[in-house]
Amino acid sequence: MSDRLTPQREAEIAERIPKRAAALTRWLNQFSPVDGDQRALENAETVLEEDVPALLAELAAVRAERDQARRELAKYVGAEPTIAEEMEYLSRCLDAVRDLCDAAEKQATRWEDPLPVPDWVEQVRTATDGVRPDDPNDNRRRIYIDGKGEAWLSLSHDREIRYIGKLAGAFHGDDTTDSVRERTGSLREIGRCW
Known part of the structure; x- marks a missing residue:
């Protein structure tokens, strides 16, 4: 038998609990219990009838939460971008900034008497070069x-x-x-x- 408690084994235990509790009660009732024995019988019945089912229910809930977390995680595993994809994205961003600089320069110089190109255009171009x-x-x-x-x-x-x-x-x-x-x-x- 495996050390781990499988869902199938849990179901077997849950099915046997009422039978075991009833059998334990019948067996112990054959004897004349003394106070300590009566308390032991009540404790055993409580464990079998209440504690074990509660623990099995908690275990089932924990397993369900774990399985849900695994399903959520599976959505993202393998979906994270590669370094090449990240670098491509950053290059597209830099290209968009450079295009903005080109558009600002073109707008300023499109007239017969061109306007001065804004100072920020050259500063931003220099920054996008990473220098x-x-x-x-x-x-x-x-x-x-x-x-x-x-x-x-x-x-x-x-x-x-x-x-x-x-x-x-x-x-x-x-x-x-x-x-x-x-x-x-x-x-x-x-x-x-x-």
């Missing part, structure tokens, strides 16, 4: 995403060589921004942290 001015006083670590979607963190700077390490996975100690960019096709800074 940040390098401030030598900024000592924060850089966070990068490579061409395969892996995250990296800057470790140190040695004569303009930036050593970086993976945020998750094996650490080699000799990876640089240039070697990772060469190996994966790209490396973009996505943020900074202390």
Whole structure:
């Protein structure tokens, strides 16, 4: 017999409870019970008639909740976007922002006497390129995403060589921004942290 209580085994137990309680009562009533025996009989009847059915009902409810949770989870397993899909989405977003900049510039310059292109257009274009001015006083670590979607963190700077390490996975100690960019096709800074 398995250690786990299956739904079939639960049903068998639930079916036997009334028979067992009645048989126990008949057997114990054959004897002249003393006070302790009478209390033991009442406790046994309570366990068989009330406690065990209540525990089986609770177990059934827990199983039903678990099964419902599994069904809900199954809706999402395998449905999460891949890194490539996330990157494609972000690229579409950046393209939409660039299109907005192009439209603003075209609107300003469409007249015979063109209006000045708004200052924000060039600032937003620069931001969408992901290029940040390098401030030598900024000592924060850089966070990068490579061409395969892996995250990296800057470790140190040695004569303009930036050593970086993976945020998750094996650490080699000799990876640089240039070697990772060469190996994966790209490396973009996505943020900074202390």
